[in-house]
Amino acid sequence: MALWADRITIKKTIGTSPFELVYGSKARMPINNLLLVYKFIHENNLEMLDPLEEKMEMLAELDESREDSHRKNLKLQQKSKYLFEKKASERKFKINDLVLFWNARAQDKGKHDKFDALWLGPFVVAEKNGEDSYFLTDMNSEMQELPVHGQFLKHFFA
Structure with a gap:
């Protein structure tokens, strides 16, 4: 009914x-x-x-x-x-910008603890790959294997 x-x-x-x-x-x-x-x-x-x-x-x-x-x-x-x-704000990053990376794997409930940080980093933008994709390096200048889409990044201000 x-x-x-x-x-x-x-x-x-x-x-x-x-x-x-x-x-x-x-x-x-x-x-x-x-x-x-x-x-x-x-x-x-x-x-x-x-x-x-x-x-x-x-x-x-x-x-x-x-x-x-x-x-x-x-x-x-x-x-x-x-x-x-x-x-929505447009996020454009330049080479050598400091950014934080969203940990999408841990965002689901049960995959992280209450006080775990879901934003990883800081990372440095090493190079731009396409329209809104970036290669990152960590603070030790080690390049990440895969590019990251800009929607998973945000500026880091120290």
Whole structure:
């Protein structure tokens, strides 16, 4: 029951429910209620659409709702990207800069103790390798084997 409720709930990010995106229409009432609606239509001689016309209209609405959801999703992605880039600072390092290196292997819970340092170093930037990749040397001038991406580095101020 909870899964059904989640699937028919309208999501803020896409503006529709997942059910509506998959099936092209809103979740309908149980069949007992639908029979009452059809009975009302027939009793009052209301005009019903031809089944083919109804299906064509439904498909057109489905395409519109998918395109609308796609536009909303792209807009949300652009907003998220803007907010991320607004906070993110560009880290450019020069040769001979002192940097600290993020120990990504130990960052997961249980792989380090409470007071273990997750930033290793200081290291010296030996050379630039590509757009945002650097070779490092330790303070004894021993070169590290592999280059390090700039996102794992930060400036060290002694």
